[in-house]
Amino acid sequence: MRxxxxxxxxxxxxxxxxxxxxxxxxxxxSLRAQSKGITPSLVSLNILINCYCHVGHMYFAFSTLGKILxxxxxxxxxxxxxxxxxxxxxxxxxEALGFHDDLIAKGFRFNQVSYxxxxxxxxxxxKSRAAIVLLRNIERQGIKPNIVIYTTIIDGLCxxxxxxxxxxxxxEMIERRISPDVVxxxxxxxxxxxxxxxxxxxxxLNEMFRKEINPNVYTWNILLDAFCKEGKITEAQAMLxxxxxxxxxxxxxxxxxxxxxxxxxxxVNASREVFNKMIRSGLSPNVTSYNILIDGYCKNKMxxxxxxxxxxxxxxxxxxxxxxxxxxIDGLCxSGRISQVQxxxxxxxxxxxxxxxxxxxxxxxxxxxRQHLDEATMLFRKIVDHGIQPNVYxxxxxIDGLCxGGRLNLARQIFQQLLTKGYRLDVxxxxxxxxxxxxxxxxxxxxxxxYKMEENRCLPNLVTIETIxxxxxxNNENDKAKKFLLExxxxxxxxxxxxxxxxxxxxxxxxx
Numbered sequence: 001m002r003x004x005x006x007x008x009x010x011x012x013x014x015x016x017x018x019x020x021x022x023x024x025x026x027x028x029x030s031l032r033a034q035s036k037g038i039t040p041s042l043v044s045l046n047i048l049i050n051c052y053c054h055v056g057h058m059y060f061a062f063s064t065l066g067k068i069l070x071x072x073x074x075x076x077x078x079x080x081x082x083x084x085x086x087x088x089x090x091x092x093x094x095e096a097l098g099f100h101d102d103l104i105a106k107g108f109r110f111n112q113v114s115y116x117x118x119x120x121x122x123x124x125x126x127k128s129r130a131a132i133v134l135l136r137n138i139e140r141q142g143i144k145p146n147i148v149i150y151t152t153i154i155d156g157l158c159x160x161x162x163x164x165x166x167x168x169x170x171x172e173m174i175e176r177r178i179s180p181d182v183v184x185x186x187x188x189x190x191x192x193x194x195x196x197x198x199x200x201x202x203x204x205l206n207e208m209f210r211k212e213i214n215p216n217v218y219t220w221n222i223l224l225d226a227f228c229k230e231g232k233i234t235e236a237q238a239m240l241x242x243x244x245x246x247x248x249x250x251x252x253x254x255x256x257x258x259x260x261x262x263x264x265x266x267x268v269n270a271s272r273e274v275f276n277k278m279i280r281s282g283l284s285p286n287v288t289s290y291n292i293l294i295d296g297y298c299k300n301k302m303x304x305x306x307x308x309x310x311x312x313x314x315x316x317x318x319x320x321x322x323x324x325x326x327x328x329i330d331g332l333c334x335s336g337r338i339s340q341v342q343x344x345x346x347x348x349x350x351x352x353x354x355x356x357x358x359x360x361x362x363x364x365x366x367x368x369x370r371q372h373l374d375e376a377t378m379l380f381r382k383i384v385d386h387g388i389q390p391n392v393y394x395x396x397x398x399i400d401g402l403c404x405g406g407r408l409n410l411a412r413q414i415f416q417q418l419l420t421k422g423y424r425l426d427v428x429x430x431x432x433x434x435x436x437x438x439x440x441x442x443x444x445x446x447x448x449x450x451y452k453m454e455e456n457r458c459l460p461n462l463v464t465i466e467t468i469x470x471x472x473x474x475n476n477e478n479d480k481a482k483k484f485l486l487e488x489x490x491x492x493x494x495x496x497x498x499x500x501x502x503x504x505x506x507x508x509x510x511x512x
Contacts (some may be wrong), residue, residue: 002037004442011044027442030486042073047097061086072383081114087344096121099137116149131156131443132169139142147173157193167200168193182208186219201226215246221253228261236261252278256288263296271296285316285440291323298331306331319351326358332422339364357383368401376401377410396429403436411436425456438471447484 012034017026029332030048040048045068051059059084068075080103087096096118105133122131131153135145150173157166166188170180185208192201192500201223208215220243225237235257243250255278261270275293276284284390290313297306304327321432325348332340343364348355360383367376379400383390395418402411418425429451437446446468453460464490472481 004036007038007041007044010038011041012046014044014047017322018051021054023054024053033430040071042068042076042079045073045282046076046078049079049086051083053089056090056128058086058090058092069434078115080108080110084114084121085117088117088124091123091125093125094338098253108321109251110143112143112149115143115145118151120152123152123159126160128153128156128160128162143411145178147178147184148226148437150178151180151187154184154191155187156189157269160196162199163188163191163195163200179211180213182213182216182219186216186222190222193222197228212392212443215243215248216246217251217254218242219237220248221251221257222247224254225257225260228257228264231261231265232267233258233261250281250290252283252286253285256286256292259296261288263292263299265462268300268302270294279378285318287318287321287324290318291321291327294324294331295327298327298334299425299510301331301335303337320353322348322353322359325353325355326362329359330362336368338370357391357394358480360388361391361397364394364401365397368397368405368506371401373401373405373407391428392423392425394510395423396426396432399436400432403432403439408436408440408442419452419456427453427456427458427461428466430458430460431467433462436465438467438474441471441475443468443471443475443477444452445503 008114011029012031014026027048030044032042032052048272049061049376052058052064055472065075065079065083068079077311084096084099087093087099100114104110115134117129119134122128122134126498129199135149135153138145150169154166154169157163157169171186172186173180173184185204189201189204192198192204204222205215205219208219224236224239224243227233227239234378238253240258241249243254247307255274259271259276262268262274271293275285275289276291290309293309294306294313297303297309310320310328313324326343327339328343332338345355345359348359360379364376364379364383367373367379376398380390380394383394395414399411399415402414411433418429430449434446434449435451437443448465450460450468452477465485469481469484472478472484
């Protein structure tokens with residue numbers, strides 16, 4: 001435009017673009033405007049800082065703060081809150097706290113929004129108790145925490161499994177005449193449901209009714225989903241009836257929870273009926289709905305039905321995600337239809353859904369179980385070459401496959417590398433290696449590895465003991481086997497009756 005638009009007009013445009021979350025576009029436009037000679041205002045620079053924070057460019061966000069100071073502007077609360085929020089959403093909570101302390105030392109004062117941002121950042125990184133310490137600090141500064149701050153900490157405590165502390169904080173909140181709302185109660189109910197503490201859950205629900213706080217769809221969905229996950233379908237159906245009685249219409253999440261619950265009980269027909277009922281009620285199934293169906297069919301070895309559901313998903317113009325593909329690949333592998341898997345791998349690349357460690361681990365497991373060890377080792381190298389970090393489960397599958405396929409030396413080499421690199425191996429990983437060693441007659445080495453487990457703070461289980469015991473008996477080392485059992489009892493790893501039960505299963509010599 002000639003003359004160029006004013007900074008006020010530019011700021012309105014930037015604000016509109018940011019509301020649509022097109023942060024890179026807003027950054028580009030802001031920088032172009034400055035290059036054309038339009039002097040930015042504090043408001044437009046605050047918008048720019050917000051955009052940099054959302055795209056993870058904190059260095060440029062703080063450079064913009066420097067520009068604000070250089071231009072003679074005084075950063076306002078919005079500037080500082082935006083920077084703190086940016087640090088928190090980019091997992092730099094420690095830096096956010098340091099930034100806060102530095103500004104406090106320089107005389108800046110923060111408001112409820114500032115502290116709400118910091119507390120949210122702490123809770124999302126699992127530091128809910130540190131959030132309580134900050135809560136006490138702001139109270140000493142004369143800033144009264146609001147319901148958002150309290151609910152955020154309650155949510156953090158529940159997610160950290162500290163439900164009693166969360167309930168106590170809610171009681172403290174009520175004592176200070178801050179009334180909890182439906183979000184607060186939903187948070188607490190979700191926390192107690194996750195811990196399987198039904199008595200406290202019902203108590204909270206009744207408390208809501210007493211205070212005339214109406215449960216919403218989310219409240220009912222939390223309860224229904226929790227019951228379904230524990231296989232309590234009757235109770236879940238009762239929750240659904242109460243939900244409808246309280247004028248809350250079930251949504252897609254409600255039906256998804258019920259479908260999942262029926263599949264957990266291997267009731268495929270009931271789950272499909274719930275799916276059909278969802279459609280009849282006028283709701284459109286989402287990707288999660290189809291993922292539940294596909295995964296359920298695959299787990300019940302109904303691969304053709306899973307494939308039909310996958311095609312139906314395409315007809316509804318729903319885009320499959322990594323979970324969809326992983327479920328199908330797992331089902332195909334376990335049904336011995338590995339030849340079809342490669343087509344899905346190609347499709348995943350075409351659709352931009354790149355295979356992850358789970359995808360490759362499933363395929364690796366199938367190859368190892370069929371003793372296609374050359375293909376398995378080639379796939380493993382491919383995983384590493386693609387920059388995908390194998391997890392302990394991936395390594396365990398490979399080690400187990402190599403041991404069972406008579407490639408003990410390679411398995412031993414990989415296992416030793418994991419120990420050297422400091423991997424926290426679980427009991428299953430050790431059991432696979434111990435089993436491989438015993439199978440080849442290296443029982444002494446297997447026993448050495450057993451003691452290594454203890455050093456690495458991984459306790460053996462009955463499978464470990466039974467494997468070594470069988471190895472000793474197979475080598476006719478009966479005296480050594482007796483001594484081994486006594487040592488296991490003396491170490492206190494297992495009770496004597498358990499050890500005797502293991503011995504009873506393993507005895508194959510009347511001399512033992």
